[in-house]
Amino acid sequence: MMKSRVYFADIRNRSGGESTISMLNRLIAAVGCADRIDPGDLVAVKLHFGERGCDTYTSPVHVRQIVDAVRAAGGQPFLTDTNTLYSGGRRCSPDHIETAIRHGFAYAVAGAPVIIADGLTGGNYREIAIRGRHFQRVLIAGDIVDADAMIVVSHFKGHICAGFGGAVKNLGMGCAPPRGKHEQHAALQPVVLADLCTACGTCATICPEGAASVDSGTARIATARCVSCGQCVDTCPESAIIFDWEHDIAPFTERLCEYALGAVAGKEDKTVYINFAVDITPHCDCAPWSDAPIVPDIGVLASADPVALDAACLDLVNTQAGCPGTLLEHNTAPGEDKFGGLWPHTQGPLQLAYAEAIGLGSRQYQLMRI
Numbered sequence: 001m002m003k004s005r006v007y008f009a010d011i012r013n014r015s016g017g018e019s020t021i022s023m024l025n026r027l028i029a030a031v032g033c034a035d036r037i038d039p040g041d042l043v044a045v046k047l048h049f050g051e052r053g054c055d056t057y058t059s060p061v062h063v064r065q066i067v068d069a070v071r072a073a074g075g076q077p078f079l080t081d082t083n084t085l086y087s088g089g090r091r092c093s094p095d096h097i098e099t100a101i102r103h104g105f106a107y108a109v110a111g112a113p114v115i116i117a118d119g120l121t122g123g124n125y126r127e128i129a130i131r132g133r134h135f136q137r138v139l140i141a142g143d144i145v146d147a148d149a150m151i152v153v154s155h156f157k158g159h160i161c162a163g164f165g166g167a168v169k170n171l172g173m174g175c176a177p178p179r180g181k182h183e184q185h186a187a188l189q190p191v192v193l194a195d196l197c198t199a200c201g202t203c204a205t206i207c208p209e210g211a212a213s214v215d216s217g218t219a220r221i222a223t224a225r226c227v228s229c230g231q232c233v234d235t236c237p238e239s240a241i242i243f244d245w246e247h248d249i250a251p252f253t254e255r256l257c258e259y260a261l262g263a264v265a266g267k268e269d270k271t272v273y274i275n276f277a278v279d280i281t282p283h284c285d286c287a288p289w290s291d292a293p294i295v296p297d298i299g300v301l302a303s304a305d306p307v308a309l310d311a312a313c314l315d316l317v318n319t320q321a322g323c324p325g326t327l328l329e330h331n332t333a334p335g336e337d338k339f340g341g342l343w344p345h346t347q348g349p350l351q352l353a354y355a356e357a358i359g360l361g362s363r364q365y366q367l368m369r370i
Contacts, residue, residue, distance in 0.1 A: 003308075003362070003364045003365050003366040004303060004304070004305035004307075004308035004361065004362050004364065004365045004366070005303060005304075005305075005308075005365070005366050005368050006301055006302070006303040006305070006308050006309055006312040006365045006366065006367050006368065007027055007030045007031050007301065007302045007303065007368045007370055008299060008300075008301050008312070008316075008367050008368065008369050008370065009023045009024065009026065009027045009299050009300045009301070009369075009370050010298070010299045010369065011023070011278065011297050011298060011299040011300070012296075012297075012299070020062065020300075021061070021062070021065055023299075023300065023370075024062055024065050024066075024300055025065055025069070026370055027274070027300055027301075027302050027370060028065065028066065028069045028274075028302070029069075030302070030368070030370050031272055031274075031302035031303065031304065032272070032304070033066075033069050033070070033073065033151065033272050034069065034072070034073040036149055036269065036270050036271065036272055036304075037070060037073040037074065037075040037149050037270075038074065038075075038148070038149075039073075039074030039075075040074060040075075040076070040148075041074070041075040041076065041148035041149045041270075042075070042076050042078070042146070042147050042148050042149075043070045043075040043076060043077045043078070043147060043148065043149045043150065043151060044077075044078060044080050044117065044143065044144050044147035044149070044150045044151070045063065045066060045067060045070070045077050045078065045079050045080065045112065045150075045151045045153060046080055046081065046144070046150055046151065046152045046153065046170060046171075046174060046175065047063065047079055047080070047081055047105075047153050048081060048154070048155060048170065048174060048285050048286075049079075049081055049090065049096070049099055049100040049103055049105055049114075050099070050103050050285045051088050051089060051090060051099070051285060051286050051287060051288045052088065052089035052099050052102065052288055053287075053288030053289050053290075054285045054286075054287060054288060054289060054290050055290045056155065056157070056279040056281050056285060056290040056293075057103060057155055057285045058153055058154075058155050058276050059104070060103070060104035060105045060106075060109045060110045061104075061109070062276070063079065063105070063110050063153060064109065064110050064111050066151055066153060066274065067079075067110060067111040067112045068111060070112075070151065071111075075148075075149060077111075077112040077151075078112055078113050078114070078115045078143075078147075079100070079105055079110060079112050079113065079114045079115070080114070080115050080116065080117045080141075080143060080144065081096065081100075081116060081117065081174060082116065082117050082118045082122070082141045082144075082174060082175060082176060082177055082178075082181075083096055083116060083118055083121065083122045083177065083178055084096075084178065084181070084229075084286070085178045085181040085182060085185065085208075085227055085229040086208055086229040086230070086231045086286075087206070087208040087231065088286075088288065089288075091208070092120060092121050092122075093116040093119065093120045093121070094120075096116050097114050097116060100114045101114070115143055116143075117141035117142065117143035117144045117175070118141035118142065118143070118176075118177035118178075119141075119142065119177075122177040122178040122179065123177070124141065124142040124143065124177070125139045125140060125141055125142055125176075125177040125179070125180065126139070126140055126142055126145045127139060128140050128145065128262040128263075128265050129265075130258060130261050130262045130265065130358075131358075132254075132258035132261070132358060133254055133258070134251065134254060134255050134258055135183070135255070135258050135259075135262075137262075138176070138180060138183075138258060138259045138261075138262035138263075139176060139177055139179055139180035139183065140175050140176060140177075140180065140259075140262050140263050140265075141175055141176065141177055144175050144263065145266075147267070148267070148270060149267060149270040149271065150264070150267060150270065150271045150272075151271070151272050151273075151274065152167055152170055152171060152271060152272070152273045152274070152306065153170075153274050153276070154166050154167050154169075154170040154273070154274070154275045154276070155275075155276050155278075155279070155285055156275045156276065156277045156280060156310075156313045156317070157279070157280050157281045157282075157283070157284065157285070158280070158281060158282040158283060158284070158294065158339050158342050158343065159283070159284045159339075159343070159346070160230075160234070160283065160284070160343055160346075161188065161230065161243075161249065161252060161346065162252075162253065162256060162346065162348070162351060163253075163339045163340070163343055163346035163347060163348025163351065164310075164314060164317075164339045164348050164351075165284050166275050166306075166309065166310040166313055166314075167273040167275055167306035167309050167310050168256070168257060168260045168306050168307065168310050168351060168352070168355050168360065169256060169260075169351075171259070171260035171263040171264060171306060172184065172255075172256040172257060172258075172259035172260035172263065173256060173259070175259070175260075175263035176259050176263075178227075180259060181229075182227045182228065182229075183255065183259075184252065184255040184256050184259055185227065185228035185229060185230070185252065186227075186228050187228075187248050187251040187252040187255055188228045188230065188243045188244075188248045188249075188252050189221075189223065189226065189228060189243070189244065189248065190221050190226065190228065190230070190232055190233055190241050190242070190243060191221075191241070191242055191243070191244060192218060192219045192220065192221060192240060192241055193239075193240045193241070193242065194218045194240075196238045196239065196240035197217075197218045197219050197238065197240040197241075198238055198240070199214045199217050199218055199219065200237065200238070201214050201219075202232075202235055202236060202237060203219050203221075203232040203235070203236055203241060204219070206231050206232060206235050207231065207232060208227075208229065208231065209225050209226065209227055209229075210225060211223075211225035211226040211227070212226075212232050219232075219236075219240065219241065221241070230243070234287075245345035245346075246345075249345060249346055249347050250347055250350060253346075253347050253350050253351050253354065254350070254354050256351065257351060257354045257355040257358060257360060258358065260306070260355065260360055261355075261358055261359065261360050264306075264360075271304070272302065272303075272304055273302065273303055273304070273305070273306045273309045274300065274301070274302045275300070275301045275302070275309055275310070275313050276300050277297070277298040277299055277300065277301060277313050277316060277317065278293075278297040278298065278299070278300075279293050279297070280293050280294055280295050280297075280298070280317060281293055281294070282294055282326070282327040282328065282342050282343075291326070291327055292323065292325070292326045292327070293323060293326070294322055294323055294326045294327065294328040294338060294342065295317055295320035295321070295322055295323060295328075295338060296320060296323065298313075298316050298317065298320070299316075301313055301316075303365070305361040305362060305365070306355075306360060306361050307352055307355045307356050307360055307361025307362055307363055308361055308362055308363065308364070308365035309361075309365075310351075310352060311352050311363045311365055312365050312367055314339075314348065314352070317338050317339070318334075318335060318336065318337060318338055319334055319335065320334060320338070321333065321334050322338060322341070327342060328341055328342055329341070330342075330344075
Protein backbone atom coordinates (compact mmCIF):
# COMPACT_ATOMS: atom_id res chain seq x y z
CA MET A 1 0.00 0.00 0.00
CA MET A 2 1.33 3.43 -0.95
CA LYS A 3 1.81 5.70 2.03
CA SER A 4 -0.07 9.01 2.09
CA ARG A 5 2.10 12.09 1.92
CA VAL A 6 2.00 14.45 4.88
CA TYR A 7 3.86 17.74 4.43
CA PHE A 8 5.47 19.16 7.55
CA ALA A 9 6.70 22.69 8.19
CA ASP A 10 8.68 22.54 11.45
CA ILE A 11 8.14 25.74 13.39
CA ARG A 12 11.56 25.36 15.06
CA ASN A 13 13.64 24.90 11.90
CA ARG A 14 13.16 27.95 9.72
CA SER A 15 16.23 29.24 7.96
CA GLY A 16 17.03 32.92 7.84
CA GLY A 17 14.33 33.95 10.31
CA GLU A 18 11.49 32.86 8.03
CA SER A 19 8.03 33.96 9.18
CA THR A 20 5.21 31.54 9.90
CA ILE A 21 3.27 33.14 7.05
CA SER A 22 6.03 32.40 4.54
CA MET A 23 6.37 28.85 5.88
CA LEU A 24 2.61 28.35 5.60
CA ASN A 25 2.58 29.58 2.00
CA ARG A 26 5.26 27.05 1.08
CA LEU A 27 3.23 24.32 2.78
CA ILE A 28 0.05 25.28 0.88
CA ALA A 29 1.96 25.10 -2.39
CA ALA A 30 3.57 21.76 -1.50
CA VAL A 31 0.29 20.00 -0.65
CA GLY A 32 -1.22 21.15 -3.96
CA CYS A 33 -4.24 23.18 -2.85
CA ALA A 34 -4.44 24.80 -6.28
CA ASP A 35 -4.68 21.40 -8.00
CA ARG A 36 -7.93 20.63 -6.16
CA ILE A 37 -9.70 23.90 -6.96
CA ASP A 38 -11.23 24.73 -10.33
CA PRO A 39 -11.98 28.31 -11.41
CA GLY A 40 -15.31 29.39 -9.97
CA ASP A 41 -15.42 26.71 -7.27
CA LEU A 42 -17.20 27.65 -4.06
CA VAL A 43 -14.62 26.64 -1.46
CA ALA A 44 -15.55 26.03 2.18
CA VAL A 45 -12.67 26.91 4.50
CA LYS A 46 -13.79 24.79 7.44
CA LEU A 47 -12.64 26.29 10.73
CA HIS A 48 -13.36 26.36 14.43
CA PHE A 49 -13.76 30.02 15.38
CA GLY A 50 -13.24 29.25 19.08
CA GLU A 51 -15.73 29.61 21.91
CA ARG A 52 -15.84 33.02 23.59
CA GLY A 53 -13.07 33.06 26.20
CA CYS A 54 -10.79 30.73 24.19
CA ASP A 55 -7.73 32.28 22.54
CA THR A 56 -5.88 29.30 21.07
CA TYR A 57 -7.99 28.83 17.92
CA THR A 58 -6.20 29.11 14.58
CA SER A 59 -5.08 32.67 13.89
CA PRO A 60 -7.15 34.60 11.32
CA VAL A 61 -3.85 36.03 10.04
CA HIS A 62 -2.82 32.51 9.06
CA VAL A 63 -6.25 31.70 7.67
CA ARG A 64 -5.84 34.73 5.39
CA GLN A 65 -2.96 32.96 3.64
CA ILE A 66 -5.23 30.00 2.89
CA VAL A 67 -7.98 32.31 1.63
CA ASP A 68 -5.52 34.11 -0.65
CA ALA A 69 -4.32 30.77 -2.04
CA VAL A 70 -7.91 29.77 -2.83
CA ARG A 71 -8.50 33.06 -4.64
CA ALA A 72 -5.24 32.69 -6.56
CA ALA A 73 -6.49 29.31 -7.82
CA GLY A 74 -9.73 30.90 -9.03
CA GLY A 75 -11.94 29.72 -6.16
CA GLN A 76 -14.48 31.68 -4.14
CA PRO A 77 -13.70 31.04 -0.45
CA PHE A 78 -15.98 31.35 2.54
CA LEU A 79 -15.14 30.71 6.19
CA THR A 80 -17.51 28.28 7.82
CA ASP A 81 -18.45 26.19 10.83
CA THR A 82 -21.69 24.76 12.25
CA ASN A 83 -23.79 25.68 15.26
CA THR A 84 -23.22 23.99 18.61
CA LEU A 85 -25.24 21.56 20.66
CA TYR A 86 -24.36 23.23 23.96
CA SER A 87 -25.02 26.77 25.13
CA GLY A 88 -22.43 29.48 24.54
CA GLY A 89 -21.47 31.99 21.88
CA ARG A 90 -21.98 29.71 18.85
CA ARG A 91 -25.43 28.13 19.33
CA CYS A 92 -27.13 30.14 16.56
CA SER A 93 -25.77 31.89 13.48
CA PRO A 94 -26.04 35.51 14.72
CA ASP A 95 -24.10 34.67 17.89
CA HIS A 96 -21.71 32.45 15.96
CA ILE A 97 -20.86 35.13 13.41
CA GLU A 98 -20.43 37.71 16.15
CA THR A 99 -18.03 35.37 17.98
CA ALA A 100 -16.07 34.81 14.76
CA ILE A 101 -15.72 38.56 14.21
CA ARG A 102 -14.76 39.17 17.85
CA HIS A 103 -12.00 36.61 17.34
CA GLY A 104 -10.61 38.38 14.30
CA PHE A 105 -12.36 36.60 11.43
CA ALA A 106 -13.74 39.82 9.98
CA TYR A 107 -13.56 40.23 6.20
CA ALA A 108 -10.90 42.94 6.49
CA VAL A 109 -8.57 40.50 8.26
CA ALA A 110 -9.38 37.03 6.90
CA GLY A 111 -10.41 38.13 3.40
CA ALA A 112 -13.57 36.02 3.08
CA PRO A 113 -17.14 36.12 4.38
CA VAL A 114 -18.27 34.07 7.36
CA ILE A 115 -21.19 31.75 6.52
CA ILE A 116 -22.51 29.36 9.17
CA ALA A 117 -23.08 26.23 7.13
CA ASP A 118 -26.17 24.80 8.86
CA GLY A 119 -28.26 27.96 8.81
CA LEU A 120 -29.83 30.17 11.44
CA THR A 121 -30.43 27.53 14.12
CA GLY A 122 -29.05 24.33 12.58
CA GLY A 123 -31.92 23.44 10.27
CA ASN A 124 -29.98 23.58 6.99
CA TYR A 125 -28.64 20.06 6.50
CA ARG A 126 -28.77 17.13 4.08
CA GLU A 127 -28.92 13.40 4.54
CA ILE A 128 -25.81 11.73 3.14
CA ALA A 129 -25.79 7.97 2.60
CA ILE A 130 -22.85 6.04 4.05
CA ARG A 131 -22.09 2.46 5.05
CA GLY A 132 -21.22 2.37 8.71
CA ARG A 133 -21.62 0.22 11.79
CA HIS A 134 -23.86 2.80 13.43
CA PHE A 135 -25.30 4.86 10.57
CA GLN A 136 -26.52 4.25 7.07
CA ARG A 137 -26.97 7.98 6.64
CA VAL A 138 -25.54 11.03 8.37
CA LEU A 139 -26.67 14.66 8.57
CA ILE A 140 -24.21 17.18 7.08
CA ALA A 141 -24.59 20.98 6.97
CA GLY A 142 -26.15 22.08 3.69
CA ASP A 143 -23.59 24.71 2.74
CA ILE A 144 -20.75 22.23 3.24
CA VAL A 145 -22.55 19.72 1.02
CA ASP A 146 -23.14 22.41 -1.62
CA ALA A 147 -19.52 23.62 -1.63
CA ASP A 148 -17.47 22.43 -4.61
CA ALA A 149 -14.25 22.05 -2.63
CA MET A 150 -13.09 22.30 0.96
CA ILE A 151 -10.00 23.27 2.94
CA VAL A 152 -10.26 21.77 6.42
CA VAL A 153 -8.19 23.87 8.83
CA SER A 154 -7.79 22.34 12.29
CA HIS A 155 -6.08 23.20 15.55
CA PHE A 156 -4.58 19.93 16.79
CA LYS A 157 -5.18 19.58 20.55
CA GLY A 158 -6.64 17.36 23.25
CA HIS A 159 -10.30 16.49 23.75
CA ILE A 160 -12.05 15.10 26.82
CA CYS A 161 -14.13 12.58 24.81
CA ALA A 162 -12.28 12.01 21.53
CA GLY A 163 -8.82 12.02 23.13
CA PHE A 164 -7.58 14.49 20.55
CA GLY A 165 -9.11 16.71 17.92
CA GLY A 166 -7.67 17.22 14.46
CA ALA A 167 -8.90 16.86 10.90
CA VAL A 168 -11.15 13.84 11.53
CA LYS A 169 -12.97 15.48 14.41
CA ASN A 170 -13.23 18.78 12.51
CA LEU A 171 -15.01 16.83 9.78
CA GLY A 172 -17.19 14.59 11.92
CA MET A 173 -18.40 16.90 14.65
CA GLY A 174 -17.62 20.18 12.93
CA CYS A 175 -19.59 19.57 9.72
CA ALA A 176 -22.70 18.28 11.48
CA PRO A 177 -25.70 20.39 12.54
CA PRO A 178 -26.81 20.14 16.19
CA ARG A 179 -29.07 17.20 15.36
CA GLY A 180 -26.09 15.37 13.83
CA LYS A 181 -23.92 16.25 16.80
CA HIS A 182 -26.61 14.76 19.01
CA GLU A 183 -26.55 11.53 17.00
CA GLN A 184 -22.84 11.22 17.73
CA HIS A 185 -23.02 12.26 21.37
CA ALA A 186 -26.05 10.06 22.04
CA ALA A 187 -23.63 7.21 22.66
CA LEU A 188 -22.61 9.12 25.80
CA GLN A 189 -25.34 9.37 28.46
CA PRO A 190 -24.59 11.38 31.64
CA VAL A 191 -24.82 9.44 34.90
CA VAL A 192 -25.27 11.11 38.31
CA LEU A 193 -23.17 9.77 41.19
CA ALA A 194 -25.63 10.44 43.99
CA ASP A 195 -23.06 9.94 46.75
CA LEU A 196 -20.98 12.85 45.38
CA CYS A 197 -23.83 15.16 44.43
CA THR A 198 -24.42 18.13 46.77
CA ALA A 199 -27.59 19.29 44.97
CA CYS A 200 -25.94 22.62 44.15
CA GLY A 201 -27.99 23.00 40.97
CA THR A 202 -25.11 23.95 38.68
CA CYS A 203 -26.17 21.32 36.16
CA ALA A 204 -29.76 22.58 36.12
CA THR A 205 -28.54 26.12 35.48
CA ILE A 206 -26.16 25.22 32.67
CA CYS A 207 -28.22 22.59 30.79
CA PRO A 208 -29.30 24.05 27.42
CA GLU A 209 -32.27 21.67 27.12
CA GLY A 210 -33.63 21.78 30.67
CA ALA A 211 -32.86 18.09 31.09
CA ALA A 212 -31.06 18.48 34.43
CA SER A 213 -32.89 19.18 37.67
CA VAL A 214 -32.48 18.75 41.41
CA ASP A 215 -34.98 16.52 43.17
CA SER A 216 -34.96 14.94 46.65
CA GLY A 217 -31.45 16.16 47.38
CA THR A 218 -29.73 14.97 44.20
CA ALA A 219 -29.35 15.93 40.56
CA ARG A 220 -31.35 14.05 37.97
CA ILE A 221 -31.00 13.88 34.18
CA ALA A 222 -34.13 13.40 32.07
CA THR A 223 -32.89 11.03 29.39
CA ALA A 224 -35.67 11.90 26.96
CA ARG A 225 -34.62 15.57 26.92
CA CYS A 226 -30.85 15.15 27.26
CA VAL A 227 -28.80 15.77 24.09
CA SER A 228 -25.58 14.42 25.67
CA CYS A 229 -23.69 17.66 25.06
CA GLY A 230 -21.60 17.09 28.19
CA GLN A 231 -21.91 20.55 29.72
CA CYS A 232 -23.10 19.09 33.01
CA VAL A 233 -20.13 16.72 33.04
CA ASP A 234 -17.70 19.58 32.37
CA THR A 235 -19.17 22.02 34.89
CA CYS A 236 -20.19 19.90 37.89
CA PRO A 237 -18.01 21.25 40.75
CA GLU A 238 -18.06 17.89 42.57
CA SER A 239 -17.41 15.69 39.48
CA ALA A 240 -20.69 14.00 40.39
CA ILE A 241 -21.86 13.67 36.78
CA ILE A 242 -19.89 11.42 34.48
CA PHE A 243 -20.21 9.48 31.26
CA ASP A 244 -19.91 5.70 31.25
CA TRP A 245 -16.41 5.97 29.86
CA GLU A 246 -15.74 2.22 29.81
CA HIS A 247 -18.66 1.29 27.58
CA ASP A 248 -19.60 4.45 25.70
CA ILE A 249 -16.36 5.93 24.38
CA ALA A 250 -15.84 3.34 21.63
CA PRO A 251 -19.28 3.81 20.00
CA PHE A 252 -18.95 7.59 20.33
CA THR A 253 -15.58 7.50 18.58
CA GLU A 254 -16.90 5.29 15.79
CA ARG A 255 -19.92 7.53 15.23
CA LEU A 256 -17.61 10.52 14.96
CA CYS A 257 -15.62 8.79 12.23
CA GLU A 258 -18.73 7.79 10.30
CA TYR A 259 -19.88 11.39 10.28
CA ALA A 260 -16.44 12.44 9.03
CA LEU A 261 -16.84 10.01 6.14
CA GLY A 262 -20.15 11.61 5.18
CA ALA A 263 -18.74 15.13 5.42
CA VAL A 264 -16.38 14.58 2.46
CA ALA A 265 -18.67 12.36 0.39
CA GLY A 266 -18.57 13.49 -3.23
CA LYS A 267 -15.53 15.71 -2.85
CA GLU A 268 -12.86 13.37 -1.61
CA ASP A 269 -10.56 14.60 -4.40
CA LYS A 270 -11.48 18.24 -3.82
CA THR A 271 -10.48 18.50 -0.16
CA VAL A 272 -7.19 19.44 1.50
CA TYR A 273 -6.42 19.29 5.21
CA ILE A 274 -4.16 21.60 7.23
CA ASN A 275 -3.40 21.00 10.92
CA PHE A 276 -1.80 23.59 13.17
CA ALA A 277 0.13 21.64 15.82
CA VAL A 278 0.78 24.68 17.98
CA ASP A 279 -0.72 25.73 21.32
CA ILE A 280 -1.49 22.05 21.91
CA THR A 281 -3.91 22.47 24.79
CA PRO A 282 -5.60 19.72 26.86
CA HIS A 283 -9.10 20.84 25.87
CA CYS A 284 -10.94 21.57 22.65
CA ASP A 285 -11.42 25.17 21.50
CA CYS A 286 -15.08 24.69 22.49
CA ALA A 287 -13.99 25.41 26.08
CA PRO A 288 -14.50 29.06 27.07
CA TRP A 289 -10.89 29.25 28.27
CA SER A 290 -7.43 28.22 27.08
CA ASP A 291 -5.23 26.03 29.27
CA ALA A 292 -1.44 25.87 29.06
CA PRO A 293 -0.04 23.80 26.14
CA ILE A 294 1.06 20.30 27.19
CA VAL A 295 4.02 20.05 24.76
CA PRO A 296 6.09 22.63 22.86
CA ASP A 297 4.86 23.99 19.52
CA ILE A 298 5.59 21.60 16.66
CA GLY A 299 4.57 23.22 13.37
CA VAL A 300 2.00 23.07 10.61
CA LEU A 301 1.16 19.93 8.61
CA ALA A 302 -0.93 19.37 5.49
CA SER A 303 -2.19 16.41 3.49
CA ALA A 304 -4.91 15.21 1.16
CA ASP A 305 -5.52 12.37 3.66
CA PRO A 306 -7.11 13.37 7.00
CA VAL A 307 -6.27 10.09 8.73
CA ALA A 308 -2.60 10.21 7.76
CA LEU A 309 -2.45 13.85 8.79
CA ASP A 310 -3.85 13.20 12.26
CA ALA A 311 -1.63 10.12 12.64
CA ALA A 312 1.45 12.20 11.86
CA CYS A 313 0.41 14.93 14.28
CA LEU A 314 -0.24 12.37 17.01
CA ASP A 315 3.17 10.77 16.49
CA LEU A 316 4.91 14.15 16.58
CA VAL A 317 3.12 15.12 19.80
CA ASN A 318 4.11 11.84 21.41
CA THR A 319 7.79 12.31 20.53
CA GLN A 320 7.84 15.48 22.63
CA ALA A 321 8.62 15.81 26.32
CA GLY A 322 5.64 17.15 28.22
CA CYS A 323 5.78 20.75 29.44
CA PRO A 324 6.16 20.93 33.23
CA GLY A 325 3.42 22.44 35.35
CA THR A 326 0.56 21.70 32.94
CA LEU A 327 -2.52 19.48 33.14
CA LEU A 328 -0.36 16.68 31.69
CA GLU A 329 0.95 14.85 34.75
CA HIS A 330 1.34 11.34 33.31
CA ASN A 331 3.08 10.02 30.18
CA THR A 332 5.32 13.07 30.05
CA ALA A 333 8.44 11.34 28.66
CA PRO A 334 9.24 11.38 24.92
CA GLY A 335 7.54 8.47 23.19
CA GLU A 336 4.69 8.16 25.70
CA ASP A 337 1.01 8.68 24.85
CA LYS A 338 0.37 12.31 25.80
CA PHE A 339 -3.39 12.46 25.24
CA GLY A 340 -3.77 9.09 26.96
CA GLY A 341 -1.95 10.63 29.89
CA LEU A 342 -4.43 13.51 29.90
CA TRP A 343 -7.63 11.57 29.25
CA PRO A 344 -7.04 7.88 30.10
CA HIS A 345 -10.70 7.02 29.50
CA THR A 346 -10.51 7.99 25.80
CA GLN A 347 -9.58 5.83 22.81
CA GLY A 348 -7.66 8.16 20.51
CA PRO A 349 -5.97 5.35 18.54
CA LEU A 350 -9.41 3.88 17.80
CA GLN A 351 -10.35 7.13 16.07
CA LEU A 352 -7.60 6.57 13.50
CA ALA A 353 -8.05 2.80 13.22
CA TYR A 354 -11.80 2.99 12.65
CA ALA A 355 -11.49 5.92 10.26
CA GLU A 356 -9.06 3.84 8.22
CA ALA A 357 -11.33 0.78 8.39
CA ILE A 358 -14.30 2.64 6.89
CA GLY A 359 -12.21 4.15 4.08
CA LEU A 360 -11.67 7.72 5.23
CA GLY A 361 -7.90 7.46 4.80
CA SER A 362 -4.77 5.59 5.82
CA ARG A 363 -2.69 5.60 8.97
CA GLN A 364 0.40 4.87 6.86
CA TYR A 365 2.15 8.08 5.93
CA GLN A 366 5.38 9.50 4.56
CA LEU A 367 6.45 12.69 6.32
CA MET A 368 7.67 15.24 3.80
CA ARG A 369 9.63 18.02 5.51
CA ILE A 370 9.56 21.30 3.63
